[in-house]
């Protein structure tokens with residue numbers, strides 16, 4: 367995949383578009399962590415909680431200090447008199463859905479990065495819109511493109527955290543869909559950097575609960591192509607409830623000492639997990655984001671190149687285009703964690719069934735159904751195109767970006783169809799281009815000195831001292 371390091375990594379148009387600025391962060395001191403997960407799993411709250419867990423080692427210290435809030439959010443809680451009250455965290459801005467009363471909405475609208483720094487070390491958490499968006503499949507596809515183009519502003523990803531809830535009893539089409547869709551957009555080179563982070567984990571005593579088996583079974587399906595592993599190093603348990611408790615107290619809600627004790631232990635647990643997660647991610651080799659961006663572009667090329675095939679009059683040009691499709695498909699087979707998955711079709715089928723029985727406006731239902739059916743058809747078409755074109759056989763030769771680039775040049779040079787193909791490819795890239803305009807919003811907040819995160823300096827001092835004393839005592843005798 368050396369070609370990926372070329373200055374303009376697989377711009378579909380093969381021209382400089384001018385929209386991609388220099389990478390915003392190329393420093394080794396910054397850990398870039400991408401948070402992915404279903405809408406409502408707790409990604410945004412996780413960021414707010416995480417920064418506080420890293421800032422204060424105990425709940426008591428947090429109660430006595432200044433609460434850090436990076437993301438605006440609201441949630442409801444009960445007061446001592448059992449009154450329902452709304453707790454507001456942070457200040458609204460246009461990135462998060464701030465429309466109150468829209469509780470069922472998918473809140474985070476676009477990607478946004480939050481940088482947590484303690485001077486010499488920085489962690490950048492990238493919040494993303496959730497998969498399983500309430501606005502439907504097409505919005506998910508758009509969001510995924512947005513995520514890919516947003517991360518293309520950076521050079522590397524150190525970690526990808528897939529957030530899950532621990533108590534999913536069965537592999538619902540929607541859970542399967544979420545995991546598959548997330549993995550389908552990642553280059554298999556990042557498999558090592560993937561971790562699974564369970565939110566709301568106190569309900570299962572900080573264990574993975576039923577979701578773990580579901581996840582195991584699903585990952586087994588990709589085993590041939592991917593190295594995504596489930597082990598102690600790749601699974602983490604958090605609960606943002608201790609942070610929610612902190613927010614309540616800061617909003618003058620009273621709690622008993624007993625309650626505080628429960629949240630205190632939850633705070634410690636999540637703090638330890640936050641540190642363990644950072645230590646793990648720090649130990650990994652970073653993933654070059656270009657690879658993931660490139661993979662997604664090639665996926666787009668495969669569907670794009672297929673469209674004009676049926677209307678081509680030149681047999682030679684048609685053959686050339688089919689060859690290109692085969693190259694793109696095999697590239698996907700070689701470099702994806704998962705290319706396509708029945709899970710997505712199952713999910714769409716399930717959504718269609720649910721929508722049919724939905725009460726309410728007929729017109730709305732009809733429109734939603736049409737959209738879903740269209741999505742199902744287009745997804746099935748993508749899968750069948752991939753299957754038709756993908757002829758892995760020559761496993762020994764790795765298709766690299768240079769091969770793709772050369773193929774594109776040949777396509778664009780076609781006498782009859784070259785210009786049209788180029789225009790279509792440019793259009794396909796439009797989604798990436800728009801989202802790439804998003805800017806990073808950074809918040810630098812002080813982290814407490816990382817006793818655990820830091821190196822083994824004390825251990826080294828101890829051993830050096832021990833050895834010196836041993837040598838000295840030997841000579842003194």
Ligand SMILES: Nc1nc2c(ncn2[C@@H]2O[C@H](COP(=O)(O)OP(=O)(O)O)[C@@H](O)[C@H]2O)c(=O)[nH]1
Nearest residue numbers: 405406407408409410411441565566605606607
């Ligand atoms: N008790 C508890 N509530 C949580 C936790 N994580 C998130 N929530 C709540 O779940 C809701 C959705 O969280 P949010 O962060 O907006 O999810 P996102 O869509 O993934 O960004 C909010 O009301 C949060 O307060 C958690 O670990 N424990």
Ligand SMILES: [Mg+2]
Nearest residue numbers: 409410473474
């Ligand atoms: Mg969110």
